[in-house]
Amino acid sequence: MLWKHLPDEIAHHLQDMYDDLRARGVSDEAARRAVAAELDGITFDRPLSDIGGDVRYAFRALRKNVGFAAVVVLTLALGIGANAAIFSVVNAVVLRPLPYRDADRLVVIRDNLPASGLRDIVISAVEYLDYRARNHVFDEMAAYDTTAFNLTGRGEPERLDGAVTTASLLPILGASPALGRAFDETDNQAGRDRVALLSHALWQRRFAGDPRVVGTLITLEGRGVEVIGVMPPSFRFPDDSVELWMPIAFDADLVSENNRGSRSYTALGRLKPGVTIAQAQADMNAVTGTLVRDYREQYRGGFSTTVRGLQTDIVGDTGRGLFVLLGAVGVVLLIACANIANLLLVRAHGRRKEVAIRTALGANRARIVRQLLTESLVLAAIGGGCGLLVAVWGLDLLVAIAPADTPRLTEISLDRRVITFTAAVSMITGVFFGLAPALHAARVDLNETLKEGGRTPGSGGRHRARRLLVAAEVAMALVLLVAAGLLINSFARVQDVAPGFDASHLLTLRIAPPPATYSFAKSQQFFDELFERLRARPGIEGVGAVNALPFSGSGGDRTFYLEGRLNPRPEEKPDEQVRFASAGYFAAMKIPVRRGREFTARDSQDAPQVAIVNEALARKYWPDDDPIGKRLTFSRQDVKWYQIVGVAGNLKHRSLEIADVPEVYVPVAQPLFAGPSPRPMFLVVRTAGDPMTAAAEVREVVASIDPNQPVSNIRSMEQRIGASLGSRRFTMLLIGVFAALALVLASIGIYGVVAYTVRERSHEIGVRLALGAQPRNVVAMLVGQGMTLASGGAAAGIVLAVALTRVMTGLLFGVSATDPATFAVITAGLALVAIIACYLPARRATAVNPVTALRNE
C-alpha cells in the first residue's frame, strides 16, 4: 500500500487511480504525482497518529504560509526575548543563591538605636565580640568594614577599594585563597595585622599574575604589608569593587568599653543547621536584652538588632523595581499573544474547509484542536528559540545601561534556570495564543462549510473574540503607558530639583593622605600647597575640599551641644550631619552663603573656632533668632566653642529626591579633638571648560607635590548626579520601551481588526457607495466602530491602571500614582494613535469600486 496513513477507503481509491494510470501506460512517477495532486495538499491523519506526525504536519502547514509564520515568530522572539532578558537580571540579582557555601544560612546582623532614630546601622567591635560570645544560633560569626587603601611604591600610586575583616570571614563564606594562605586568628591581633589578600583582578592588574607575589611586601597607606595570598577569580565580597582584604586589628583601644558606641562593622553570621532567621532574631533579642541590662548607660535609649538574610540585605530595594519591570515586560508579551491569537483567528477562518474535510474524514474535535495547538506550540518553540538569541543580545545591552550600583551586576548571565524559564514561557505562550483560535476553528459546522465552497460572512463568535482581544490589548497598553508616563513625569521632576549648588564645570576627586606618612599638619600643608598651585593654573576658577561631598555616598552625623543648652534631654540632643570644609569650598561649589561669610585661610588651627550652618539647621534650632554669633561645641568634657559665622543655602546630599537635611560645616583646619589624624578629602575644582579634561592637570599637580599620593574617584559633579539617577533612569527607560512596544502592538491590533472589517464588508461598502453614500461617511462609520473598541479598552485600562500603578508608588517622585494629568495626556495620546490605526485601513474602504465589490459577490 502506497498511502498507508490514509483512511482505508480513500487509500483504496488512490490505489485504484494509480493502478488505472499505470495500466494506461503512465510512468510510476507521473502516476504518483497525479495521485498527490488529487489529494490537493490535504493530509489525512489517523485519529491516533503520533505527536511526531502532528509536528511534521505543523511544519508543513507553516511552510505553506511563510509570511504568517515569520510575523508570528518575530513578534514572539521580541516578546519572549525581552522577558528572558529581564528574567535573567531578576534571576541573577534576586533569585540565584549568592555564590557562597550554604548561602541561605548566611545572615547579616545590624543594630537599631530607637532613641536616635537609627535603624539597620553597623555595629561596634565590642558588640561583635559580645554577640559572638553570647549567641546560641550561629555556627560562626564574622565582622567586616569596607575601606580604601593607598597603594604606593610600585608604579603609579593608586587608591584601592578594600575591606578589613575578621579571620572567620572566609571560612563562613566557604572561600579560600587560590594562592597562599587565608587569615588566621593571630592576624586579628594588634601589630600582626600587616598582611593582605589580593583579589584575582588586582593580582593580574598590578602584579602581572606573578605567583611569587605571595610573601612580598607592598606599601599600603604608607606601611609595609605582606601579601599572604590571592583569592580565586570568582570570589567577590562584599561587592565587586573590593580588591584587597586585610585583617581587623583588635587592639586594646578598639575593644575598650569606651568604644562600645564606635560602630563601623557589619556582622555576618552562619546559622546553625535547622535554625531559622526568626529563631536567630529571637536569640539575638535575648542577647541584646542582657546587654541592655549589663550596660544600662550606653543603651539607655533602647537597643535591638535586626537579623536579615544576606541575600535580602544585598538585594535591598532593587528587587521591587525589577519585579515591576518583569511585570511590564510580561504585559508586552500578553499583548503580543493577543495579536497573534487575532492572526490565528483570521487564519482559522481561512482554514475552515481543511478542518471540515478532516472532520469529515474521521478526526474528532479534540484531534483537530490538538493539531492546531501543535502548530501554535511549534511557532512558540521557534519564537522562544529566537527569543533566547534576542535575550543574549539584549542582556549585554541591559547590563550596559543598568545603573552601576545594581547589586550582583557581574553575575548576570543566561543560565539553565533562564533557559527553563524561557522554554516554559514559550510553551505557555503557545497555548495562550493558540487555544482559543484552535477551539474556535474546531467548532466548524461541517455541512455549512463544505456547502459554502469558499466565502461567507464571518461568524459572530469569531468577531466577538477578535474585538475582545483588541480591547484587552488597548487596556494593557494603556496601563503600561500610564506607568511609563508616571515614571517620565517623576524623572523630569527629579531632574528639575536644584541641588543647591552649581553642578556644571565641577571636577571632583578624592585624595587621602595616609596617616603613616602624613601628620595632620603635614596633610594641611599638602592641601594648602595643592590649592595654591591649582589656583595659579589658567582655566581653573576655584578650588576647595570637603570630607563628605554631595552625591559621593559619604557623610556622617555627630552629636553637638548648643551654648546654654549643655544638658538637653536625650531625645532632644542635637545630632546632625557635620562636614569638614576647606577655605574656598563654598565659592568653588557656588553654594550660596545667605548671611555672614564663608571659611577663609585665616580660619586656621590657632584662630578662634568658627562654623557655618545651613538654613535647615538654622530654622530647626533658632527658628526665631539669628544664628550668626551663636556657639556650639562637640564635647562637654573638653568644651571648645565654634562660633557660627555664616548661614549657607541647603543642598541635596545623597540624592535629589531626599528633603534637605540640617548640616554644620567646620573648617577642616580646626579639628574637633586633640591629636587629629589626616582627613581624606574630596577636592572640588571649578573649571572654565570641560571639567574632565582638567583631571590630568590635577593629577600632575598632585604628583609634583607628592609622587606617592594617589587620586581616586575622579568624576565630574554632573556624572555623580547622573549616577544617583541611574536606577530611576533605567526603570524609566525600560518601562518606556515596553510601553512603546505595547502601543505599537495594540495599534497593529486595531489596524488589523478594522482592515479585516473593511475586507469582509467590501460588498456592503460597495452597495453603500453605489447608493450614493459619501466616502467620508463610510470612513467615519468604520473609524467610529474601531474607536468604540478602543475606548472600551481604554476605559478598562484606566480602571486597571488606577489599581495597578499603586505598586509603583515607591518609584514615583512628585506625582501621585493616579495623577489625573498623566492619565489624561496618556489617554488622549492613545486615542490619537487609535484614530490613526482606524483611519488608515478605513480610508482604503472608500477606494472600493462599487462595481468590483458587487461582482466579487
Add this chain to the structure above:
Amino acid sequence: MQHIKQMLDRELKKGSAELLILSLVEDQPRHGYDLSKLIEARSDGVLKFRVASLYPLLYRLEKRGWIQGRWIEKARQRRRRYYRLTPTGAQVLKSQRSTWREFAQAINRITGIEPA
C-alpha cells in the same frame, strides 16, 4: 473561457453534487472511485470530483441516511466500500430530480436553449 468553465463547474457541482451521487447509486451499489470515474466519463470531463470533495459528500449523504455504505470483498479484488441508495434516499432523489427538471426547464425557457 477557462474561468467561465471553472465557474460553471463549481456552481453546477455545488447545486447538483447530491443529485449526481444519488442517481449513480440508484440502480446498483458503487464504490467511491467508481463514482468519481463515472462522473468524469459521463460528463466528458466537464465534471470532476476530487477525493477532498467526494468523500465528505458521501459521508454526509450517509449521515443523512440517503445512502448506506458497506465493505465488500470480491475475489481477486481489493476490499471496497460500496454505497447503495436507501428508501429515504430514493424519495429525496425523486424530489430532487423533479426540482432540477423544473429548474432546467425554467432556465431553458428563458435562455432559449432547446431541451436536450
